[in-house]
Amino acid sequence: MSCHHDRAKKQILIWKRFPVSVPSEAPLSTKRRWWVLAIVALTQLVVVLDGTIVNIALPQAQADLGLTDVERQWVVTAYALAFGALLLLGGRIADYWGRKRSFMVGMVGFGIASAYGGLIGTGIELIVARGLQGLFAALMAPAALAILTTTFPSGRERNTAFAVFGSIGGAGAAVGLVLGGVLTEFFSWRWCLLVNVPIVLVAMIAAAFLLRESKAEGDNKYDFLGTVLVAFGLGALVYGLTLAEHGWNSLGVWACLGAGVVLMALFFYSQSKIAQPLLPLRVIASRVRGGSLLLQMVSGSVMIGMMLYVTLHLQIVLGFSPLLAGVASLPLTIVISIVAPIATKLLPRIGPKPLMVAGPLIAAVGMVWLSGLTSTGGYLAEILPGMVLLGIGMAMLFVPMQNLALLGVEPHDAGAASAANTAAMQIGGSIGLGIYTALYTAGSASGTGFDALVSGYSAVFIGTAVALVVGSIIAATFIRGPKETLMPMGEPAEKVLHLG
Structure with a gap:
């Protein structure tokens, strides 16, 4: 959930520090620029929504379509894997082929994939639809961010535009949980996919009239x-x-x-x-940036895996309605939103390493707490404390991780660094879900009924706790050097990291 907020803020950070050139045409009028912001923000909302809204719908979708537990996992994995694996290419296509053109094609494809997913009749078709959503999101998301950057090249308006964009990233994850609950409970799980269609139609019509084409100059080759x-x-x-x-x-x-x-x-x-690789190895060659990339994968696996299995426990075992399950998942987002500004203020005082070592350990304690859930226990005693601890720990990790992901990156590598770190979180989630599903299957094999399900969920949460401990070890090993060398240059940390 909050990994989407982290991803949006990280993308913003890159473009604020490394602005790209704008077309030589006359600048857009102020009114038109704000309409462009509205279009791009709407697109960001759709991409973020689809990271959380489907989780709430999964129990009903599984019952309706007769999905196996593995197929259920792939409904989430297909989107994250396609998005993460193709994001680097999507950014190149947007720069070389044209940002408006890529944005429009991405939106059309995403809308068609969403409509297909909402109308399908089998589990395999749903997985295919989710993969297609990820594919077109990988084209649409980098194009949208590039359009925003060229539309607001500098000044106060630029800061405001990126603050709005970042806020959408954070709020969208929470909106997805609640909206998914409303649509699933009062309409159908299918509307968690179909809801994208009217949003995409509105954004597409507006984009056709308001957006201006732009592309990168020079030798353009695709890897x-x-x-x-x-x-x-x-x-x-x-x-x-x-x-x-x-x-x-x-x-x-x-x-x-x-x-x-x-x-x-x-x-x-x-x-x-090759001369123009998808991922220049110099981007990840730095020990600090390489460690940050590994931590992105760990955090992606934990956040995506934890939210899926907590949602399943709330609805299947505790009997929460989809809407109540969505609301019950919100404390994680709320805690991260509260703790992140505090961690931002601590960052220049103590440096990133203490936060990045301690944060995963605190989050691991939260996951161990969750692993103690039972089939007869309550939400307040067994779920909420673990969510609070996880939120505290992940906020401590997210804030410095955003900074270190871009530390020392050259301007011409900024786009690749952004895509690599965004992709790492999605890929980590994909690989993590594969591991956690195997743990769930092994854990639930020995029991029956709800007790078997709870044993499987407990095994997953223990697995995420182990991943977080490994993340803390990665931070202790890879994040080296005086705190002054690990801080952003040119701007105070509070200004760079706290974007809304």
Whole structure:
């Protein structure tokens, strides 16, 4: 949920520090610029909504379509995997092919995929629809941010525009939980996908009249080989982890995992050999930035995995309605929103490392608390305290992680660094869900009824706690150097990091 807020704020940070050139045409009028902001903000809302709204709908969708637990996981994974794997290429296409054109095509495709997902009749079709949503979101999201950057090149209006954009990223996750509950409870789970269609139609019509085309100059080449290698490599890894629900001694599990490792190794090798790679290796070569990338993957896996299984427990075991389950999930967002400004003020005083080491440990305690849930326990005693601790810890991690993800990045690598860190969170969520589903299957195999489900959820939460401890170790190992060298240059940390 809050990982979407983190992603939006991080993208904003990059573009504020490394503004791109604007077209040589006459600037847009003030009124027209604010209409452009409204269009882009609406698009951001759609992308963020789809990260949370479907979680609330999953129990009803599973019952309606007869999804297995693995297929249920893939409804979430397909979106995150396609989005994360194709985001780097999407950014290149937007810059080279044209930002308005890419934005329009992305919106049309996203709307069609959403309509398809809301009208399908089988679980496989729903997974395909979610994958298509991720594909077109990977084209639409970077184009939208580039349009915003070229529309507001500097000054107070730019700061206001990015503050609005960032606020949408944070509020959208919470809106998705509540809206998903309302639509599922009073209409149908299908409307959690169909709701995108009217939003996209309005944004598309307005964009056709208000947006101006722009594109990057120079030698424009696409790294299709790198795209194929990273997409199939990540897909093989996630599919291999999914197969592990039947046991780790399967030949298929190790064949897929081995193929994934080989393809990813070829991807990184290819990035070192071509002139215009998807991911310049210098972006991740820094020890600090590399550690931040790993932490993005850990945080993505925890946030996506935790929210899915908490939502399932609230609705299936505790019997919450979809709307009540959405409202019951809000404390995590609220706590992060409260603690993040405090962590921002602490950052220049104590530096990022203490926050990044302690934050995951506090969050891990919250996950251990959640792992103690029972089939007869209540929300206030068994769920809420864990959510509060998780929110405190993740806020302590998110704030400095945003800074370090971009530390020392050259202006011409800013877009690639942004896409890499955004993709890392989505990819971490995809891989994490594969692991957590295997843990859930193993944990629930020994019991019956609600007790079996609770045992599976407990195994997942223990797995997320282990991931967070590993994240703390990563921070302690990779985040090195005096705090002055780990702080943003040119602006106070409060101004750079607190964007709304």
